[in-house]
Amino acid sequence: MFSSQNTFKTGVYRANGSVANWKFRITLKKIYSLIEIPRFDSSIDEEPLEEPSNSEEEHLDIAWQEKVFSKSEIDYYSARDNCHTELQNAYYHKIKSSRLTEQKSRGKIFTYTAADNFALDEELCATIGNKTVHLDDEKLNMETMFVMADLDTEELLFSLAWNSTENVLFVYPDFNCMKINPYYKEIQGDSRQMYHFGIKNLSFKKWITCSQETVEIRDVFASKITRFNIRDKLSKDNFEYPENHQVQFLILLEIISGTGFSYSDIFIRYRLDIPSAAKMIAGFVDGSTHSTKQCKGRWLYGHCHEITLQLPENHKTSDDCVRIYFDIISTDSWKRELL
Incomplete structure (x- = not known):
């Protein structure tokens, strides 16, 4: 059930309308948590202790470039002394007006929008029509958005990029069904935890899958994002890797x-x-x-x-x-x- 998952596929979609009208639903579900028991006697087999499974799912409907704050962002931007720029002040007033600090239960799902200037790597690129382009290329008007999860550490769930020149949206990983083919993420720490997650298109009629003749995307996009995730994991262990390019x-x-x-x-x-x-x-x-x-x-x-x-x-x-x-x-x- 939890066998090694291959490299995810990237969904490529051409919009009939504005990307601002697009909405999607993110689902996150914790499957199990295994706690390792210290082994004091070599005669006793070391077995993990399995916690009761939490069947509750977290659902969040998000519009394109909608800002959803993480727990750490709420704590940071709710302090007036931490806000100096125009964007930080806007976040401060939004958190105060929506009373996010007073909410006892906060979800794990949050987002980084284009305004946050968050990027996995400067090399993030895709291949369109046999031409390699950078997603941050201003000439292509490429806009990105990242859906994250607070699982003790920040974990990337989905990367989205919108090419306004071609009216093409890239979704990585592609849309899926939680009941049939959920994506999963395993978190290693004091305990080993398994999460299932998925993304659903709530504006399906306004989008069509690009044909081979319209947009030709290769596995470069998926492999690069996978490599960036690996880099992020290795950098946490002070593993040095070459500079960009x-x-x-x-x-x-x-x-x-x-x-x-x-x-x-x-x-x-x-x-x-x-x-x-x-x-x-x-x-x-x-x-x-x-x-x-x-x-x-x-x-x-x-x-x-x-x-x-x-x-x-x-x-x-x-x-x-x-x-x-x-x-x-x-x-x-x-x-x-x-x-």
Whole structure:
């Protein structure tokens, strides 16, 4: 039932009317919570304790770019001293007028709208008609909205992007049915919790699925958002990853042995010539081995060297690649070097 879920599909829809008229229903349901019991006796099998299942579902009908505050946002913006910008002041008056601070029960679902300037990553893009475009490209008038859930930490449920130039809406993951194919999210912490969630289109008649000829979307959009979610998880564990539009290369060099030398005390000095566009993250561009004598016709070294480079993702390695130069050097009794 809770097997590994594949990469979600992205729904692509063309609007017959304004996106402002579009509404959707978000459903969130907690399936179970498993609490791990400390193991004090090795003879006792370690089994999780399952809490009673909570069958209550949380439903929230949201319009396009409708702001729904999280618990932390309500606490923050309800304090007058925290509000300085025009947007913050607007949130302050909205929270006070709707008396959100007086509500005892607050839902887990909230949203980030275009005004919040929230983004998963600057690289967020989609492929439309064989042309890769950035969702934050002003020329395309791309507007985004994110549906989140407060599950001890902020968790992304749905990403939505509206292209006003083409009147196309991207929904990731696509619309689903909670009873047939719910999406699920597993939260790891002091306890392991499982949630089901779904999104329903409440304005279905005003939208039609784009045909293959109208909009051609690839798996790039889904895979990128999945990668951003993974990045967010890893960043919480202080895992470092390359900067945007950059790729890193780890070069491992091992000098094992040499043959055909005329002298005995031989060592190898080497230098790496890196591309001009490369940035060295770790390591050195030069080094040398220890000197060694001949042993059964071979000079043994077993020398290892590594270097990490960062390059732009569009860099063509065929034009400008890494080159390695070697100098074979012998030393005499006076420690003088002979090439």
